[in-house]
Amino acid sequence: MNERDLIEHIRLLTETDGAGLLLGIGDDCAVIEKDRETVWLLTMDTLIESVHFNCKWHPPELLGRKAVAVNISDIAAMGGRPLFALLSLGLPADFAEQWAKQLSYGISKACQQYGCLLIGGDTVCSPAGVSLTLTVIGEMQRNQVLYRDKAKPGDTIWVSGPLGWSAAGLALLQAGKTLADQQWQQLLLAHLDPQPRVQLGQFLASSGLVHAMMDMSDGLATDLAHICTRSKVGAWVEGDLLPGREALAAAGELLCQDPLRWLVSGGEDYELLFTASSANKAKLLELTTAQGWTVYPIGTIIEGQGVSLLNSGVQETISFDGFDHFKKGERSCTRTDAGSG
Ligand SMILES: [Mg+2]
Missing domain, CATH: 3.30.1330.10 (PurM-like, N-terminal domain)
Structure with a gap:
């Protein structure tokens, strides 16, 4: 189970x-x-x-x-x-x-x-x-409450900040890196001191533009699959659009890890993941930018089920490929949202 x-x-x-x-x-x-x-x-x-x-x-x-x-x-x-x-x-x-x-x-x-x-x-x-x-x-x-089950086919999928930094930070800590090392500070702090998006969440709810929303604790692959399952839809994600990749490159090289895995399956980002009608894409960008936030479109909600990643021309199914406390061989030291998560 x-x-x-x-x-x-x-x-x-x-x-x-x-x-x-x-x-x-x-x-x-x-x-x-x-x-x-x-x-x-x-x-x-x-x-x-x-x-x-x-x-x-x-x-x-x-x-x-x-x-x-x-x-x-x-x-x-x-x-x-x-x-x-x-x-x-x-x-x-x-x-x-x-x-x-x-x-x-x-x-x-x-x-x-x-x-x-x-x-x-x-x-x-x-x-x-x-x-x-x-x-x-x-x-x-x-x-104004934003639930997970209101995503609609044709919606644009958005995230509120870089992905995979916390997972990379954890891997660096496990490899003995410390906050004293300036080069890794940003990634380590993403894991040690995450910043929940409270103001942005309230803003998005009051904007009336967002259909479905959740926070990202178990990795994009799993969190987006939750929205899809609850909304009875599928999703396409474009690997090239996932924010935060550049900052993962050096850590990936040091630890022999493909940064894409952190971007897609790394947990504990605590960014917001939300969907909104593609017709409101420009409006959403304009409103959030005016408030000083950067939000990133990463894909599209489609009819059907499951989450697919398109990366460098290759399509891959990634549904629920994030963290699970009880999955066999699951790594420890990350968290999840059992209960009312
Ligand atoms: Mg949650």
């Missing part, structure tokens, strides 16, 4: 008709009615030592920031505004006080940065390593 099968199994066992529940399992957040015009967005993500992070190279302050960022990113994915956070922190009995203080500082600074109040949680003793689970609650206009 892989991760998708497990989530689907759980989903089929759950009631979907709760009071005020607009959407349960299957998107970046659960959506609950707040009042006639407004909804609550709820999401939860966990970071586990040795699965999602390695204390050897993850500075505690940045780890705290990342635990908040990956949750906030799911609120951004719907177009919402983060408001409250709950934290469950598991630490070994002999945790280092200074380390825990820096971790807490990172958590509180990130909450502050995104306008989110930490309102409660739990602290527990962990027999094996550090774990951080956050629940974030956001809100937004009910009629």
Whole structure:
């Protein structure tokens, strides 16, 4: 049973008709009615030592920031505004006080940065390593929520920033590179300190131009396949259009990796992936550029199913070729969005 099968199994066992529940399992957040015009967005993500992070190279302050960022990113994915956070922190009995203080500082600074109040949680003793689970609650206009299931054939597919940098950064950290090395800083920081696209997400939701949206945690191949499956459509992606390739070249050479694999399957980018009518391509570019954002068209939604990559004239199916916690032989040290991811 892989991760998708497990989530689907759980989903089929759950009631979907709760009071005020607009959407349960299957998107970046659960959506609950707040009042006639407004909804609550709820999401939860966990970071586990040795699965999602390695204390050897993850500075505690940045780890705290990342635990908040990956949750906030799911609120951004719907177009919402983060408001409250709950934290469950598991630490070994002999945790280092200074380390825990820096971790807490990172958590509180990130909450502050995104306008989110930490309102409660739990602290527990962990027999094996550090774990951080956050629940974030956001809100937004009910009629502006951007779901994964509204992509339409003919839509242009967009991403909000470079792909594969976090995966390349992780590979560099595993190869012993550090933040002290200027050359790799940009890629390492993409992994250690991701920046969720909260403002852009809200802007896109309020623009009324976007059909479907999610954040990218498991790699383009898997994340786009989620949009396609939920929307009952297929997708074409053009390899030459994927942003961020130049910055991956040197790392690819050093580590004998094809940068294309990072671009297509690398996880934890926390960029936004969205679709909008191709008729609005110029308008979307103009509006986002005027606000100082760069967004990149990378392909087209088509009738049918599956995600295909066209690279240097070669077509390849890449559906769900990203990260899966339970796939045989899957690499560790990256994360996913099980639950309401
Ligand atoms: Mg997500």
